Amino acid sequence: QVQLVESGGGSVLPGGSRRLSCAASGFNVSNNFVSWHRQPPGKEREFVARLTPLGVSTSYGESVKGRFTISRDDARNTVYLQMNSLTPDDTAVYYCYVMVGSRGYWGQGTQVTVSS
Numbered sequence: 001q002v003q004l005v006e007s008g009g010g011s012v013l014p015g016g017s018r019r020l021s022c023a024a025s026g027f028n029v030s031n032n033f034v035s036w037h038r039q040p041p042g043k044e045r046e047f048v049a050r051l052t053p054l055g056v057s058t059s060y061g062e063s064v065k066g067r068f069t070i071s072r073d074d075a076r077n078t079v080y081l082q083m084n085s086l087t088p089d090d091t092a093v094y095y096c097y098v099m100v101g102s103r104g105y106w107g108q109g110t111q112v113t114v115s116s
Helices: none
Strands: 003-007 010-012 018-025 034-039 046-051 058-060 068-073 078-083 092-100 103-106 110-114
Touching: 003 092, 003 103, 018 034, 018 092, 018 110, 034 068, 034 078, 046 068, 046 078, 058 068
Parallel strands: 010 110
Antiparallel strands: 003 018, 018 078, 034 046, 034 092, 046 058, 068 078, 092 103, 092 110
């Protein structure tokens, strides 16, 4: 049974950093495309970052390039999102997502609020 559990959200000051975790079960993160998405209040869900199988390459949404980094710990079967230089525009619920076979799976999300 595929499960994704995000954690690490919370309140952070502008300019601060936060690391989100996505703990996976039911599949190996090393063998699948795993991505992060976010949904700001009142807006549609948007792509944030993606890590290819075997960690060969990464891709990022334009608004987070240079500030966010996606990575993976195979031993923990966990994918991370390191977020630096946060601004209020980064306030959102952050979700991880994976396609296993022909089915997509979302985590429950974790709220990140950037505010002074």
